[in-house]
Amino acid sequence: MPQHIVQRYDDELKKLSTLIVQMGGLAESQLAAAVDAIVKRDSKLAEEVVQGDAKIDALRNQVDDFAIEMLARRQPMAADLRVIVAALRISSEIERIGDYAKNVGKRAVALNQAPLVRPVHAIPRMAALVQALIKDTLDAYITDDAAKADAVWARDEEVDDLYTSLFRELLTYMMEDPRSITPCTHLLFIAKNIERIGDHATNIAELIHYTVLGEMPKEDRPKGDDTAYAVVNVPGGQR
Amino acid sequence: MQNGTHNDLRQSEIEIKMVTRKVGVFYGEKQALYDVDLDIPARAVTALIGPSGCGKSTFLRCLNRMNDTIRDCRVVGDITLDKLDVYDSKVDVVQLRARVGMVFQKANPFPKSIYENVAYGPRIHGLAENTEHLDHIVETSLKQAGLWKEVGNRLQESGTGLSGGQQQRLCIARAIAVAPEVILMDEPCSALDPIATAHIEELMDELREQYTIVIVTHSMQQAARVSQKTAFFHLGNLVETDDTRVIFTNPKDERTQGYITGRFG
């Protein structure tokens, strides 16, 4: 798209997207660190993750203020309007991602005090998948690439599938050995959090689609998460 | 995002008041407007936007044949008002302008009393049977224009003594007094402050229950605020026309996008 007649307007839009990308990168590394803390049983690292969420919250406030000021000052129209409104919403999605990463960090501390259980190995695999989602989403955001965003949106199904199988595995473990219930419950929540992060990444992908094309994706997103039909209910506190 | 607000035209109920097909305008040898096809919905505000010299005012003036008064101006194509060919030689232009009223960029009340300003139209068209009836028409018109409260007790004062916004509303009252079906507005707020502008915009919102309004405006925000349908003109072409909501959130044409986001040139 050609540049605005008012150059400063372009500068501001650029700054807005820079903030979003910065926020996204931060959330991504928070998730990576949290998962690292689980794998390495590193409680100190986990603590750092918990502390680190404040930075994301601060950035989110900055994005909101900035976007609101732009709305007031520039009275954006069409593509610009969509970019700014999407930025507002993406920032809150990323903030949620940060919250989940923080929760993963918290649970990592608890998990480290319990004996090691075998299904832990599935977490990094799932996390890697979600991290890739976040990274691709941010790439799509930077390049205004709706196709890439749509691809991310479709890929979330894999995460859901992985989560469903982990869920069953953990249920089996807990039934076999009641002593593993504590670590397994934590693992269950951690997996759930990561799965939610994937959902938020797809939300961001939807917003990118809207920003670029002017409308939300038409079909419903394919869902692979069947756990809602399992015996155990998902705790409401983390939704 | 797909569901419109109350401001949207309900597609199923749209009634088209005026239709233009392949309308072109020439000033001497120079062509100012090319093949404009536009449907103007009844009882709604249609906004015409575009950069200066894009032909939007020229187009507006075709709708009540105000272009007739310009020498060397030639209009081709079809314009119909309720299936009546506006440019048919049998159409009386005086009658047409009674049906399609106009409000101009600069408030132009006659240098006469407020009463005389409003009464002039009904008088020349013989709409009033007697003085009481004329008084009644003047009063209702001023009330509709939201001016009665401000000037009701000083109708004999000069219309030119009012403030800019009041003058413009007086002009609207004057146009309404003839009981037109369509009201054309050529940048009616360009010389007004934001408060006076808001008054006019509120007035348009009320008037569109009864009248078909076509407005030319330079302010995209204004078009976005008051209209249900927007048409974007560029270099004498009608580039894009759609629901106002769509034009201002997701225009299809590059040029529309560029214009309304300030990326032109």
Place this chain on the structure above:
Amino acid sequence: MTDILADTVPRQQPAAALTPGIHMTDAANKRLKARYAAERRFKLIGLAAILFSLAALVILLTTIASNGFTAFQQTHIRLDLQLSAEQIAPVGTTDVRQIMQGNYGAVILAALQKKFPEVQSRGERRRLQALVSAGAESQVGRMVAADPSLIGQSLSIWLPTSSDIDMFVKKQVDTTVPEEQRRVNDAQVRWIDSLKASGDLELRFNTRFFTGADSREPELVGIWGGVVGSFYTLLVTLLVAFPLGIMAAIYLEEFAPKNRWTETIEVNINNLAAVPSIVYGLLGLAVFIGFFGMPRSAPFVGGLVLALMSLPVIIIASRAALRAVPPSIRQAALGLGASPLQVVLHHVLPLAMPGILTGTIIAMAHALGETAPLLMIGMVAFIVDIPATPVDAATVLPVQIFMWADSSERGFVEKTSAAIIVLLVFLLLMNLAAILLRKKFERRW
């Protein structure tokens, strides 16, 4: 709110904008001084020009006024006339012609001789009679004719003196020249002094100047004939030029298509306004008098000629006034569905009227002062009657002035100036009317 881009990279700053001082250098100050000096010089020259024209105007007006004001007074002698029946007509006669044929000269002479019984010789008697204006006889005759019962009575009356005596009394005669070369001899001077002493000779308001017409005798002339002639002429001019001018202006301005034809007409109207007025006189002579056989010297023909002359001026002024009506008013009316004629009659013309009237009055004032074309159609004739209709032979004020200025008698000098004063007063009144009109109808849009 703070600058939202405070922490982004600042854009390039234009360097020159921040350099101070280039407007504060010595060279700059010098330029500034030169500029003010030039301004002062210009103002001075303008002031000088205004003062010069003011001085010229003052000199002109004072000359005219000082020359002319004496004409508003006239020297009169009081005489006790014995209107005896044998010198006039038998008592009871009512026949005007018979009464007018009476020997009033003898009556006046008798009254004079009663005041100066020592006068006996024929030469002295003639000089004594020369004190009184030659027109006095007919004046008394007209009085008696109006009231025949006066016959046989005595009548005390103020009669105008002859112009020579009037001039002497007004001290406009050089008394140092030898008696033989004077028009007033020593005996007459004595009589005047004695009459003055007895209160029988004094300067009285010259009513005749405002009610009379032209005459061979300076003491008997009046401007009323010229005023009435001018009035008829201007009336005809106004009645012809005003409607024609407005019609032409409205058509050209509001209705005529813009093409080569109308452009040619426009150019020619502008040219006509610059045609020397004498040419219009020639035209009037050839067309109105030569071709149509209209009467010479008639205000009607003069009015037609002046109408032709004023027409272009009125058209141009009216067009300017019409053009000054903002197009927005026309658009407003058209937008309401008014027809073009309604637009003009209801809105444009009323708004343009003050301007049109102003232009017309100025054109009329111009016509009032016009002489040359009227000379061509014979309005320069010597006419002692006040015209009763526009087709009677008449003269007009400026032509009257021209004729008096051409006369050799000393007494006409002051009359000329006085007539100029009257003409100027009329012109000022007309211009005042134009200004008042303009003020009253200041642009209201």
